[in-house]
Amino acid sequence: MLEVNYTLRIDQNSRDRFNNAVKTKERHRNPSQVMRELMDAYADGRLVIEPSGPAKPSEDELRLRREAVEYAHGSVALEGFAVSRAAQDLAQRFMRGEISKEEFMAPSFDVVHGR
Numbered sequence: 001m002l003e004v005n006y007t008l009r010i011d012q013n014s015r016d017r018f019n020n021a022v023k024t025k026e027r028h029r030n031p032s033q034v035m036r037e038l039m040d041a042y043a044d045g046r047l048v049i050e051p052s053g054p055a056k057p058s059e060d061e062l063r064l065r066r067e068a069v070e071y072a073h074g075s076v077a078l079e080g081f082a083v084s085r086a087a088q089d090l091a092q093r094f095m096r097g098e099i100s101k102e103e104f105m106a107p108s109f110d111v112v113h114g115r
Contacts, residue, residue: 017102057097087107090104091104
């Protein structure tokens with residue numbers, strides 16, 4: 001098989017998120033292998049990306065999000081604290097798939113790091 005170089009210009013955050021996702025989910029493959037498979041799947045019609053925006057999370061992903069939020073809320077309650085209305089609203093958006101994990105976690109991260 002002949003190989004060619006393919007230059008793709010993306011912002012650093014997107015690249016880092018993709019690389020981290022591959023390292024987390026695909027320990028036996030490297031990012032370039034996953035990118036080749038994504039390109040092949042798209043070209044073969046096995047991957048469809050809606051032009052209206054990012055792909056919607058799967059039902060399994062939404063279930064995992066709900067379970068994670070419920071677990072976190074339970075942990076907070078066991079410690080005797082309450083979840084703010086703003087945090088509850090953000091959690092609802094996360095569980096519906098409207099925002100990413102990074103967007104969901106950003107306010108907490110900013111508070112912890114004094115931003």
